[in-house]
Every structure is written in C-alpha cells, then in structure tokens.
Amino acid sequence: MGKKILVTGGLGYIGSHVVVELCAAGYEPVIVDNLSNARASVLERLERLTQQSLTHYDVDIRNRAALETVLERTPCAGLIHLAAFKAVGESVEAPLKYYDNNVAGSVTLFDVFERAGGGGIVFSSSAMVYGDVKVFPLHEGMPVQPNNPYGSTKAMMEQILADLVNAPGAKTLGLSLRYFNPAGAHDSALIGEDPKDRPNNLFPIVVQVAVGQRETLTIFGDDYDTPDGTGVRDYIHVVDLAQAHVMALRELLNGGFEQRFTALNLGTGTAYSVREVVSAFEREMGQPLPQTLGARRSGDVATLLADPRAAAQAIGWTAQRDLPDMVRDTWRWAGAARQWGLWDDDDSAAAP
Secondary structure, eight states: OOOEEEEETTTSHHHHHHHHHHHHTTOEEEEEOOOSSSOTHHHHHHHHHHTSOOEEEOOOTTOHHHHHHHHHHSOOSEEEEOOOOOOHHHHHHOHHHHIIIIIIHHHHHHHHHHHTTOOEEEEEEEGGGGOSOSSSSBOTTSOOOOSSHHHHHHHHHHHHHHHHHHSTTOOOEEEEEEEOEEEOOOTTSSSOOOOSSOOOSHHHHHHHHHTTSSSOEEEEOSOSSSTTSSOEEOEEEHHHHHHHHHHHHHHHHTTOOSSSEEEEEEOOSOOEEHHHHHHHHHHHHTSOOOEEEEOOOTTOOSEEOBOOHHHHHHHOOOOOOOHHHHHHHHHHHHHHHHHTTTTTTSOOOOOO
C-alpha cells in the first residue's frame, strides 16, 4: 500500500469518490466520518468498488482526543478535509451550528494533524467564498467576500489553514480547492449523492421528483439577471472533482508549489441555468418533470462561473466530463440506489 491519507467526510458524496480515486492512485485512505449525513453502507460499496479493505473511524472532527487516537494508530502523510455542513439556507437560519462544526472543527483537526507531524492538507472549499460577484468568470485573484454564513465558514477555514502553514516552524503545507457545483455519480452506479437529510442541491432534488419522492420541483426564483431568469451554475462532475484532489495532493506532497498555501478553482468554465439542467434530465428520462415557481432562497447568488485555468497550470487538471455525462450518471445511480432499497423509507414509485 502507498502513503496513508486521512480523509474527513470520506463516506459522503464527494468524499466517497475521493476515496476511490486515492485507491486507484496507490494511496491508502483512512476515513474519518461521523455518519451525520452519510450512510454506513457506503463503506461496503467502496470496498466492492476498490477491491480493498478500508479503514473507517466513526469520529467527529471536533473530538480532539478521538482524532489524536486515530493519528496515533494510523499516522498519515496527508489530509483531505471534506467534513462540513454545506447547506446555504440552513447556514442562514442556524449560523452558530455552522461556525461550531465547520470552523471550530477545522481548528481542532488542523491542530491535531500538525502536532502529529503535519504533511499536506487539501481543503474542501467553495466558490461561495467569492460572494455575489457581478463579474465572471471568477478567478482566484478576486476578493474573498462571502455573503452567507456557509461561505463565511469556508473563507475562515481557508484563512486558518493559510495562517497555520505560514507560521514559523510549521510542518504542514496547505491547498484550498474552491468547488463550484458538484454533480453526477461514479459510472459504476455503486456510489452517488445520497444525503440523509433533505437535499439542497438541484440534481438530487430533480431525482427525487422523478422517482416520486417529491410531488414537484420548485424553481427558486426566475427573476435573476440571467438569460432565462433562473440561477446559473458551473456544474462539475464529481469524478473530475475527486481526481483533482488526488492530483493536488500529489503535487502538494511532492513540493510542487512555491507558496505554502494556494487556492485553486475547480470548475469547467461552462455554466448552465436551472431550466437547462431540468431540460437535460427530461431528455435523459424521456418524460417531463412537474415544476412550480418559488421565491429566491436566502443567500443564493445569480451566477457562479469558474475560471479554471489556474488549476490546469498548477496541477495539470481540467474537467473531462460535461452536463450530459452528469445527468446520465446521476440517473443511473438513482436506479441502482432504488434497486438496493436505499430509499425504502418512503412510498415513492420505483426508479428506472
């Protein structure tokens, strides 16, 4: 086995795909996930997919003693930190919950990792750190000015990591990956987006409507300053996103960055509106989706579009998959998840 890499949130949507790509690249992932928004069955499916026995610790990142025990038992050369609450609307309603989990948890995690010997930290950030900017595409030189508590927690976590790695005598290097909108699923249909709580992202909501878990798809606002009035986003396939983590980690551990802390956008450079995504699903499924119009959600922005050139230059990464790939893989995953009974806690109709 290769170098051990601690992966917080490793049984979640993005984390599970990162674990697969780490294994494929010869690393040994050590998963920390308290299952607050992930299913325990993901571990078994990951082991089927990777053909490896994987290590999982049911630990909250705010639990210092438990994290110390993990790193004492299993020293790790790197850390990919994905564990965080991530719903913009909920962060507006319950900001202290987000600051406690995301910020306080990261302080504890980073401190424990540094004291255990340090290494390379790849941090899961977000395009929400840019706030409601009117100029696109977004590039890493733009000001960090989040406009909701979720984005603020990500900006704070970036700053904390930057301060840590630049402190005198620090043993850690840091890299922040600013995601745009992850979507899709692994083409094996063994893993995909399957949150325990009510999803806030467009793709899983569309799937829930398609399989009968929801009566209708609510479009939150059609009066944005966009071509069709609905929110526009740069969607990135989760497998492309996961592969970027591995490429970033490798570069970090090999000392490939001049600065001790770097931030990179992860997006495709192409954006689609809510209505365009819905139409793509309708074409894939061959059926219309019932829709209603709702008010804008608090904290949402009109447009998010990445300039991904810095990631291409720094780690050699560019997205390889497009919107039809994301829609197809999401729909295939939905069918598999229903077949396995993952969503049997409802009485909705069978998926395809």
